[in-house]
Amino acid sequence: MFDDLLLALQRLDKLLEQAVIKAQTVYGSEAANDPYRGLRIAHDEVQQILERQPGRPLFAVSTESAQPNNKSLNWLQQTFGLSEFDLEIILITLAPEIDLGYERLYAYLQDDVTRRRPSMDLALNLLCPSAEAKLLQRSHFAPDAPLIKYDLLHLIPDPHQGSPPLLSHYLKLDNQVIHFLLQQKGLEPHLVSWCQLVADPAVEDKLPIRNEIKQILPKLATQAQKISQPLILYFYGLYPTEKSRSAIALAAQLNRRLLIADLAQALAIKEDFDHLLKLLFREASFHDAILYLDNLEALQTKEQHLLSKNLVDRLAEVKDVVILSGTQSLMATLTDIQGVITVTFPLPDFAQRRVYWQANLETKEIALSDRDLDTLANRFRLSSAQIAGAVTNACNQALWQAASELEELPLDNIIKPTLNDLLLAARDQSSNNLTELARKVKSKYSWEDIVLPTDQLAQLQEICNQAKYRHIVYERWGFNRKLSIGKGLNVLFSGPPGTGKTMAAEVIASELQLELYKIDLSQVVSKYIGETEKNLNRIFTAAQTANAILLFDEADALFGKRSEVRDAHDRYANIEVGYLLQKMEEYEGISILTTNLRQNLDEAFVRRLAFTVHFPSPDEASRRRIWASIWPSEMPLSEEVDLDLLARQFKLSGGNIKNIALAAAFLAAEADSSVTMSHVLQGTKREYQKMGKVWDNN
Numbered sequence: 001m002f003d004d005l006l007l008a009l010q011r012l013d014k015l016l017e018q019a020v021i022k023a024q025t026v027y028g029s030e031a032a033n034d035p036y037r038g039l040r041i042a043h044d045e046v047q048q049i050l051e052r053q054p055g056r057p058l059f060a061v062s063t064e065s066a067q068p069n070n071k072s073l074n075w076l077q078q079t080f081g082l083s084e085f086d087l088e089i090i091l092i093t094l095a096p097e098i099d100l101g102y103e104r105l106y107a108y109l110q111d112d113v114t115r116r117r118p119s120m121d122l123a124l125n126l127l128c129p130s131a132e133a134k135l136l137q138r139s140h141f142a143p144d145a146p147l148i149k150y151d152l153l154h155l156i157p158d159p160h161q162g163s164p165p166l167l168s169h170y171l172k173l174d175n176q177v178i179h180f181l182l183q184q185k186g187l188e189p190h191l192v193s194w195c196q197l198v199a200d201p202a203v204e205d206k207l208p209i210r211n212e213i214k215q216i217l218p219k220l221a222t223q224a225q226k227i228s229q230p231l232i233l234y235f236y237g238l239y240p241t242e243k244s245r246s247a248i249a250l251a252a253q254l255n256r257r258l259l260i261a262d263l264a265q266a267l268a269i270k271e272d273f274d275h276l277l278k279l280l281f282r283e284a285s286f287h288d289a290i291l292y293l294d295n296l297e298a299l300q301t302k303e304q305h306l307l308s309k310n311l312v313d314r315l316a317e318v319k320d321v322v323i324l325s326g327t328q329s330l331m332a333t334l335t336d337i338q339g340v341i342t343v344t345f346p347l348p349d350f351a352q353r354r355v356y357w358q359a360n361l362e363t364k365e366i367a368l369s370d371r372d373l374d375t376l377a378n379r380f381r382l383s384s385a386q387i388a389g390a391v392t393n394a395c396n397q398a399l400w401q402a403a404s405e406l407e408e409l410p411l412d413n414i415i416k417p418t419l420n421d422l423l424l425a426a427r428d429q430s431s432n433n434l435t436e437l438a439r440k441v442k443s444k445y446s447w448e449d450i451v452l453p454t455d456q457l458a459q460l461q462e463i464c465n466q467a468k469y470r471h472i473v474y475e476r477w478g479f480n481r482k483l484s485i486g487k488g489l490n491v492l493f494s495g496p497p498g499t500g501k502t503m504a505a506e507v508i509a510s511e512l513q514l515e516l517y518k519i520d521l522s523q524v525v526s527k528y529i530g531e532t533e534k535n536l537n538r539i540f541t542a543a544q545t546a547n548a549i550l551l552f553d554e555a556d557a558l559f560g561k562r563s564e565v566r567d568a569h570d571r572y573a574n575i576e577v578g579y580l581l582q583k584m585e586e587y588e589g590i591s592i593l594t595t596n597l598r599q600n601l602d603e604a605f606v607r608r609l610a611f612t613v614h615f616p617s618p619d620e621a622s623r624r625r626i627w628a629s630i631w632p633s634e635m636p637l638s639e640e641v642d643l644d645l646l647a648r649q650f651k652l653s654g655g656n657i658k659n660i661a662l663a664a665a666f667l668a669a670e671a672d673s674s675v676t677m678s679h680v681l682q683g684t685k686r687e688y689q690k691m692g693k694v695w696d697n698n
Contacts, residue, residue, distance in 0.1 A: 004070040005181065009098065012091050016105055019126055072181050079285060080146045085137060088127050092118050093153065093173040094181060120155065121167040141166070151278065152177050176279065180286040188283055190276060194265035197287060198248055198258040212343065213246040218253045220341070221290075221321045225254075228319050230339055235325040237345025238545065240294070241385035243325050246345070247292045254321075257289035264298040267307070274310040281314050291318075296326035312337060347544070348384065350475045353377040356384045360391040364416075372419045376426060378471040379512060380547045381588070386429040394425035423513040426547075430515065433542035437535075438517035441551070443506040450500055450507050451618065451625045451654065459613045460504055463491055464511045466610070467590060489590040492555070492606065494597075495615030498655020501594045504615070505551045508590070515548040521555060533579045540583045548589065555593040581608060618654060623647035626654050630661045636674035650684055660687050 073087055082090075095102040096117070103116035110122055120141055128134040139145060147153040155169040176188050187195055217233070224231035235243040244260065251258040259280075266276055284291040299308040315322060315337055324330075330342060348356065354377035361368060368376075382390065394417035402415045417425070434440070450457075466489055474480040474487060493501040502518075509516035524535045543550055584591055585608070593609075606612060618626060624647035631637050652660070663683030668675040688695040 005072070008070055008073070008091055009095060012095060015126060016102075016109070019109055020105070072183070076152070076177070076180075080150050080152065082146050082152075083140070085127060085140055086145075086147050089123050089140065089147065089153065089171065090173060090177070090181075092123050092126065093171045094178065097173070097178050097182070114160075115158075115170075117156075117170040117172070119167065120169050120171060123171060124167070138166075150282075176282055176286060188279055190271070190279055191261075191283055194262045194269065195280065195283075196260045197289065198251065198260065199287075200257075209246055209249045213249055214253075217250050217343070221250065221254055224321060230315075230318050231321045232315060232318075232337060232340045233321070233323045234296075234330050234340055234342045235323055235345055236327075236330070236342055238327050239345060239347065239383040239385075240325070241383055242345050242348065244292070244294070245384070246343075247290070247323050247325075250321075250323075251290045254290070257287050258292055259284045259287060259289040260292045260294060262294050264295040267298055273307045277310055277314050281318065284320075290321045290323065292323045292325065294325045296324050296330075297328045300328060347381050350377050350471045352384075353380075353382060353387065356382075356387040357391075360388050364391060364395055366391075366395075366416050368419065374471055375419065375468070376422055378468070379423065379514070380426040380430065381544075382426060382429055382547070387426075390422065390425040390429045393428065394421040397421055397425065420513070427513055427515060430545065430547040434517045434539070434546045434548060437539050437542060438519040438550070441502075441506060441509075441516040441518050443509040443516050445503050445506045446510055447507060449629065450503050451622050451629065452500060452504070453616065453622070456613055456615065459611060460508060463489060463590070463611055464508055467508075467512050488584065488586075488588045489611070490584050490609045491590065491592045491611040491613065492609050493592060493594045493613050493615060496617055496653060497596055498653030498658075499615035499617060500654050501615050502551070502553075503654070504613070505549065505592050505594075508592075509549050512549075512590075514590070515546065516551060517543075517546070517548050518551045518553055521552050536580055536583055540587050543587060543589060550587075550589065550591040552591065552593045555595040581605060617651070620647050623650075623652065623657070626657050627661075630657055631675075635665060636668070638674045638676045640677050641675065641680055642677060646680065646684075652684075652687070656687050656691070659690075660684050663687070 073090070076082055076090070077087060096106070106118050106122060107113050107116045109125075110119060120138075124134045124137055128137055140147060141153075141155060142148065148155070152174055154172040154174060155166070156172050158164045158168050158170065161168065178184075179186075179188065185199075186192075187197055221231055223229075235246065237243060247260075248258055261280055266280075267273065269276070281291065283289075293311075299311060324340075330340065354373055357373055357376045358368075380390075395415070398417035398421050399415045447457075450460075452460075470487070474483075480487070493504060495501060505516055519539060524539070525532050539550070624643055627643040627646050660680060660683040663686055664675050664679040667679040667682055671679075685695045
């Protein structure tokens, strides 16, 4: 694989052989045997210098022979506009990287054992036939010459001289160029910590790539390559796996490598960012790789404005495909670059999620029914990475459970998770950003715990069914095309305190295996103009990745009747209500609002809700059921406790009954006895006092 490069060095050897012969004449036949050579200047040597024509090359050897056809050298020549003379310089500086014997040759030719690197003077002496040519060829080392302009070659001053002449500067080939010419695998050391080279891009056929990635982008990229025009793509979205997989797929279709760079990690290195960018862009060229710049938002801050300008300057020079990736809108400094195409990456839709689930389950040899696959894909809006993590975690949890139940695990059988294991694992994969904005409620209640009239229970079941079968209605039956917004479930629970509104939300969360987050709207509403909208936007943005049910408590704090606009505060209050309506319609999950005062809500707002469920105060029969179900099975309850009497005489809500039962239990614990009727009545008395009601036990 290095035959053509070795042939090029053989050509250099012939050049050096001629130079060594000339050197014997220039330095004298005794020079090689002089132990003080290079450390003193003899009178004869001074005389030779005075007699020699100024600027005349010491060796003036013949370089007339065909250049070897080296693929890497040819690529450098075409990419950076190098001349044949430039390639000769590159070979001279590359030689010691292959064989240290060249250092001894260079020291001999420079008549100084300490000068083992080739200098600019040595290169010109070897390659120039005359003094005039030597002066003209100095232009190859000028700041605007390709070798120097693109940092392919470095001029290093002799450290033993103060302000040395340019001719005495050593020539050092850039490390990236050395790695490229020697076909060394891996990245330049300065890039290793924040870059990854995908050398052989391959994408699983079972994991779907969107049509514009499969078809449109390769066409655009191919066309850009043919006409040597840049194609800058901006992959915009919250889900890094979908974006990186699509970039890998594009590179695979173009039969190229992919160089992934994390800009956030690059900034953390605390090195010159522009220098790192220069190394990065050139590394992509050397590996014939498409460049993928991730975490573009790291350059969005005011402090990073200059650094983003560095990136803009680099992008303005490229003539290739470059992919930018971020989670925010394209920064203003980049919008001026010609040819930037934004490709949006939303959360995978139902069909994509179903394929991801099926593909990951098949890798674990787990087969689910179509109905169960639909349930997983429909219930949780997850990325492909989250789905893969859910499957792995569910398998691990199933193995843990089996180890705790079985004396010995079977060696020839894989412990497979159940649908419930997968649902729990999927829930754990959801984002927990909402914990900063809301209180997570651990759902403990089921259908057996809640006591409501038949119609209200039917409404709650209908809410669950709409969540369970949305994929059929929206995806399979096409309602998704009919609705741009309003595909979420917006529900209103109204009724007096303690009638089961929060319990009902927990029952729904348990039924659907979703997390429940309670948001106190009284804490969200701000007296400062615009702050309420900011708080609401943060909540709904976090909820998009949380796969959670949002429970807005005390809805009347914000959703009261929109008043007639009399001043600026009224106008902004109405704007807040309108903004919340907009965010609720955009949110595709379940949002539940609770209020104690249904009559205070704006009717126009209520009409835009999918469900309104009224929780009435329980009647006597319902109170009897609540009294009967409120006691834990472990609780020692005396037979004298008359549940019928309690239900008939005390018109209380479920919340009040729960408080009374708990108070009675503590009274019994203090007396070290079972719960008696007197304990229950004492607890009822305290509850009446708390409610401000007159206690009459007659």
